[in-house]
Amino acid sequence: MTSTIILLLLPLSLLFPGTFASVLAIDYGTDWTKASLMKPGVPFDVLLNKDSKRKIHSSVGWNRDDRLFGSDAFNIATRFPQDSFPSLKHIIGTQFTSNKTWYYNQISQAILLETDRGTVALDPKNGAGQWTVEELIGMQFAYVKSLAEDVAKERVFDVILTVPPYFSNAERQALLDAVEIGGLRPLALLNDGTAIAVNYAMTRSFPEKEYHVILDAGAGSIRATIASFYTPNALPATTTKVQRSVKTTTKESAEVDILAFGWNHAASGNELTRRIKERLVQAFEESHGLSLSNDGRALARIWKEAERVKSILSANADSFTTLESLVNDIDFKTKTTRLELEEACSDLSPFFVQPATDALANAGLTWDNITSVILSGGHSRTPIIQAAIRAVAGDAKIAQNVNADEAAVLGAAFYGASLSRQFRTKKIKLQDITAHDIQVSYDSESKSGSKRTINTLIFPRSSKVNVKKTLTLKRKEDFTLRLSYKTPEFIPGFPQNILDIEISDVIPALANLTSRGAVDPVVKVTLLLSESGLVSVHDAVAYGQIRDDTLTGKLKTLFGGGATSSSESSSSEDEGATSFATGSSSLTPAPAETPSTSDTKKEAKNNVSLTWSINYLSIRHLTSAEKVTSRQRLTSLDNAEEAKRDREEARNLLEGHIYRLRDLLDEARETPQTPFYEFSTESEREAIGSLLVTTMAWLAESADAADTQILRTKKRALETLEAPIQGRKKEWDIIPDAIMDLRKALDAATHFLLTASNERNQTETSNGIEGEENNVSKWTPEEIAEIEELVSETTSWMNARLAEVGGQRKNVDAPFRAAELDARGIKIQKAVLRLTNRKIAKPSPKKKVPSSSETGSSTPSPSENSEAIPQETHSLRDEL
Numbered sequence: 001m002t003s004t005i006i007l008l009l010l011p012l013s014l015l016f017p018g019t020f021a022s023v024l025a026i027d028y029g030t031d032w033t034k035a036s037l038m039k040p041g042v043p044f045d046v047l048l049n050k051d052s053k054r055k056i057h058s059s060v061g062w063n064r065d066d067r068l069f070g071s072d073a074f075n076i077a078t079r080f081p082q083d084s085f086p087s088l089k090h091i092i093g094t095q096f097t098s099n100k101t102w103y104y105n106q107i108s109q110a111i112l113l114e115t116d117r118g119t120v121a122l123d124p125k126n127g128a129g130q131w132t133v134e135e136l137i138g139m140q141f142a143y144v145k146s147l148a149e150d151v152a153k154e155r156v157f158d159v160i161l162t163v164p165p166y167f168s169n170a171e172r173q174a175l176l177d178a179v180e181i182g183g184l185r186p187l188a189l190l191n192d193g194t195a196i197a198v199n200y201a202m203t204r205s206f207p208e209k210e211y212h213v214i215l216d217a218g219a220g221s222i223r224a225t226i227a228s229f230y231t232p233n234a235l236p237a238t239t240t241k242v243q244r245s246v247k248t249t250t251k252e253s254a255e256v257d258i259l260a261f262g263w264n265h266a267a268s269g270n271e272l273t274r275r276i277k278e279r280l281v282q283a284f285e286e287s288h289g290l291s292l293s294n295d296g297r298a299l300a301r302i303w304k305e306a307e308r309v310k311s312i313l314s315a316n317a318d319s320f321t322t323l324e325s326l327v328n329d330i331d332f333k334t335k336t337t338r339l340e341l342e343e344a345c346s347d348l349s350p351f352f353v354q355p356a357t358d359a360l361a362n363a364g365l366t367w368d369n370i371t372s373v374i375l376s377g378g379h380s381r382t383p384i385i386q387a388a389i390r391a392v393a394g395d396a397k398i399a400q401n402v403n404a405d406e407a408a409v410l411g412a413a414f415y416g417a418s419l420s421r422q423f424r425t426k427k428i429k430l431q432d433i434t435a436h437d438i439q440v441s442y443d444s445e446s447k448s449g450s451k452r453t454i455n456t457l458i459f460p461r462s463s464k465v466n467v468k469k470t471l472t473l474k475r476k477e478d479f480t481l482r483l484s485y486k487t488p489e490f491i492p493g494f495p496q497n498i499l500d501i502e503i504s505d506v507i508p509a510l511a512n513l514t515s516r517g518a519v520d521p522v523v524k525v526t527l528l529l530s531e532s533g534l535v536s537v538h539d540a541v542a543y544g545q546i547r548d549d550t551l552t553g554k555l556k557t558l559f560g561g562g563a564t565s566s567s568e569s570s571s572s573e574d575e576g577a578t579s580f581a582t583g584s585s586s587l588t589p590a591p592a593e594t595p596s597t598s599d600t601k602k603e604a605k606n607n608v609s610l611t612w613s614i615n616y617l618s619i620r621h622l623t624s625a626e627k628v629t630s631r632q633r634l635t636s637l638d639n640a641e642e643a644k645r646d647r648e649e650a651r652n653l654l655e656g657h658i659y660r661l662r663d664l665l666d667e668a669r670e671t672p673q674t675p676f677y678e679f680s681t682e683s684e685r686e687a688i689g690s691l692l693v694t695t696m697a698w699l700a701e702s703a704d705a706a707d708t709q710i711l712r713t714k715k716r717a718l719e720t721l722e723a724p725i726q727g728r729k730k731e732w733d734i735i736p737d738a739i740m741d742l743r744k745a746l747d748a749a750t751h752f753l754l755t756a757s758n759e760r761n762q763t764e765t766s767n768g769i770e771g772e773e774n775n776v777s778k779w780t781p782e783e784i785a786e787i788e789e790l791v792s793e794t795t796s797w798m799n800a801r802l803a804e805v806g807g808q809r810k811n812v813d814a815p816f817r818a819a820e821l822d823a824r825g826i827k828i829q830k831a832v833l834r835l836t837n838r839k840i841a842k843p844s845p846k847k848k849v850p851s852s853s854e855t856g857s858s859t860p861s862p863s864e865n866s867e868a869i870p871q872e873t874h875s876l877r878d879e880l
């Protein structure tokens with residue numbers, strides 16, 4: 001009648017072993033996206049968008065051909081209401097038939113379509129094509145990636161993404177798909193309340209275990225997370241309760257356990273905006289007798305205005321609205337008071353705290369057990385929400401000094417860092433849980449032929465994630481397991497069924513085991529609840545204890561070492577009964593399954609792999625090929641946009657070049673003293689002028705259709721004509737300096753010769769008087785002669801060049817290059833330096849003066865010889 005089910009709990013090792021460079025954390029909210037990059041050497045902070053704002057509007061849109069992100073994309077709705085896609089998180093991983101698509105149309109004028117998977121696609125009116133929600137969100141992730149890469153100065157791939165705890169398998173999978181479509185690699189999904197808990201633990205010490213409520217009020221929902229915090233190795237300085245929030249060192253670790261979740265969609269930030277919008281629409285329609293229902297632009301402007309009114313009313317008692325020419329040149333003026341807003345939302349007020357009370361109940365705690373309420377999310381500043389939560393929790397329990405907007409993204413980033421060994425962060429031991437009851441169902445296999453469905457709660461609500469459980473089933477044939485959410489919560493559009501697992505090859509596998517002596521073999525299916533909260537199949541095998549007929553085997557059986565491990569699965573003859581080998585709250589591997597010996601060979605013989613296939617029920621998963629196609633669509637859009645930017649740049653450069661040349665020609669015509677005139681010939685100017693005329697005509701007629709390459713070629717043609725003039729000008733410009741430099745080098749050499757000659761005369765005189773034989777000149781006559789020769793040769797070469805230059809017009813190429821002058825100057829300078837830098841030697845009378853090869857080794861040092869070296873000359877100094 002029943003079969004035995006054994007559930008096993010096996011902790012998984014961390015999914016990501018250590019080596020990755022940058023990690024991107026994205027807190028993808030319904031209205032706002034926050035991101036943070038962690039890269040060794042880059043200051044850890046929230047990423048700024050292109051306008052240096054710390055948060056990015058979660059929108060994508062088009063202004064005709066130009067794709068927009070952030071607030072630009074949100075604001076374009078007032079001009080192109082159907083080309084702006086805000087708050088797409090409402091419809092990620094959602095069936096088109098769900099009430100969520102209806103809701104989305106309340107907050108956006110976008111046109112929604114059904115995909116062949118039954119999900120939602122959006123259809124902008126600009127002709128950009130239809131896009132699935134995954135693709136549009138993928139674009140936003142790719143945009144965030146590009147912001148991160150600008151900061152990281154390298155490619156960024158790995159991302160940790162926050163997700164509302166109540167997100168279903170399908171919604172989680174769709175977000176992961178969007179990450180991949182955006183060109184990123186998802187490391188993990190992290191529940192947003194959990195991320196806030198990690199952030200909270202990062203800088204605090206908890207000598208005694210504390211329980212906190214994290215209330216995250218966002219645009220899409222309000223959610224509560226109960227977390228416990230404990231610091232097992234708290235330092236003595238932080239042991240009093242008063243010092244609870246003292247900053248801790250990385251030496252202290254923290255244990256963060258997530259205990260329960262609660263949530264509500266009805267009282268979301270978007271819903272408050274929607275209520276204000278409804279009021280404004282109604283006010284306009286009543287006072288002007290006009291319907292706005294078909295005026296997308298007016299509705300988009302009112303939505304934007306409703307957002308503004310909501311934020312004004314957070315701090316003020318009333319808000320004035322003026323929308324000029326809202327429709328038919330009618331200016332819409334009205335006033336909204338906070339009281340009116342509160343009245344319009346009075347039915348929602350129980351829902352503001354309901355997530356927290358639900359979560360407390362799920363955790364088996366009361367407000368008395370709670371140290372503080374950590375408020376988070378942009379919507380948490382709304383006075384009605386604040387008032388509601390203060391009323392139940394008490395003012396004293398509202399945590400201060402918590403960064404409400406950025407806690408989730410920073411927590412996700414810390415978590416990413418803790419996965420990597422590259423960052424030295426505080427050690428956080430985190431245990432997250434799942435928000436929903438997940439059950440496994442299958443039809444019983446009974447001899448009488450009557451079937452009934454057996455449901456087993458395999459991953460109950462609040463059970464730990466990152467866990468495998470093994471089902472042991474007595475089956476004789478192929479069968480199907482269904483995974484579903486047990487209690488469909490009140491979440492509009494929440495899909496109950498997750499997936500079917502079809503297990504096949506059961507009959508041959510059992511026969512295989514039986515033929516080898518196994519008695520009553522069973523089927524074992526291992527299910528995985530991943531760290532990201534997704535369920536899947538890990539393994540499916542047929543398993544049987546094979547009788548060991550060898551002598552040792554028999555002896556083992558005698559002493560009770562053999563057939564114990566499968567006793568639980570084989571002892572029961574009942575079909576359908578459910579028993580848990582271990583308590584579902586325990587994380588330790590169940591000893592019943594692990595063989596008592598480490599005889600892995602024997603274990604291998606005892607099971608035979610089964611094949612299985614998965615059929616996703618509410619929403620079919622994207623195939624790899626579909627994801628690749630989507631990725632390619634995004635890439636080709638990126639490429640097209642880049643090509644367009646390149647083309648626009650090429651065209652601008654060409655235009656700029658044309659106007660510059662035209663101005664040069666015009667000036668040269670008016671005042672022949674311009675450099676352009678001086679350095680160009682008549683025929684060169686004519687050639688440029690006529691090419692300019694044809695290029696400008698071409699620009700006016702055909703440039704719109706021309707590609708980047710042609711635009712660049714046109715510019716190059718003009719540059720080629722201009723190049724000789726520019727080159728000439730450049731050469732003539734530097735020749736005077738080069739001549740000056742060479743003169744200075746010659747002067748220095750002449751000066752040296754004079755000094756040397758002086759010294760020699762003195763030496764001779766003193767020798768004559770005192771008979772000092774050893775005191776000779778530092779330089780040999782040959783050396784002096786060499787310099788003299790160099791000076792005279794260079795001087796005449798230079799004079800000849802100067803004579804040539806004298807009669808030249810500047811619109812022909814110079815008869816020599818400045819570089820030649822420089823080379824000669826350097827040669828002289830080196831020769832002189834070699835001699836002046838020589839140490840005052842005291843050569844023995846027998847020894848000859850040092851040879852030139854020895855002196856060559858002394859390095860010239862300009863500072864010691866400042867007298868001899870023209871310091872200010874650029875070219876010589878460069879050479880030195």
Ligand SMILES: *[C@@H]1O[C@H](CO)[C@@H](O)[C@H](O)[C@H]1NC(C)=O
Nearest residue numbers: 097098099100101102103492
């Ligand atoms: C969706 O829910 C709203 C509010 O609960 C309701 O007014 C609306 O009719 C529903 N729409 C659909 C298509 O079920």
Ligand SMILES: *[C@@H]1O[C@H](CO)[C@@H](O)[C@H](O)[C@H]1NC(C)=O
Nearest residue numbers: 211364365366367368369370
């Ligand atoms: C919660 O508070 C109650 C009453 O104050 C107390 O009995 C209980 O032990 C507390 N629970 C925890 C987990 O601290």
Ligand SMILES: *[C@@H]1O[C@H](CO)[C@@H](O)[C@H](O)[C@H]1NC(C)=O
Nearest residue numbers: 511512513515516607608609
């Ligand atoms: C049983 O299965 C194992 C492994 O799958 C295979 O090596 C062996 O040949 C099979 N034995 C029989 C009798 O089919």
Ligand SMILES: *[C@@H]1O[C@H](CO)[C@@H](O)[C@H](O)[C@H]1NC(C)=O
Nearest residue numbers: 524539541543600603604607
């Ligand atoms: C089946 O045998 C393989 C190979 O030894 C082992 O890795 C796997 O864990 C076994 N599966 C089960 C469910 O016992």
Ligand SMILES: *[C@@H]1O[C@H](CO)[C@@H](O)[C@H](O)[C@H]1NC(C)=O
Nearest residue numbers: 754755757758759760761762
């Ligand atoms: C050195 O002596 C020579 C010949 O006696 C003379 O021509 C020359 O002018 C003298 N040089 C100096 C710098 O006095």
Ligand SMILES: *[C@@H]1O[C@H](CO)[C@@H](O)[C@H](O)[C@H]1NC(C)=O
Nearest residue numbers: 763766774775776840841842
């Ligand atoms: C040679 O004599 C001059 C003048 O008396 C003196 O300054 C110089 O140091 C002497 N040189 C050597 C190498 O002794």
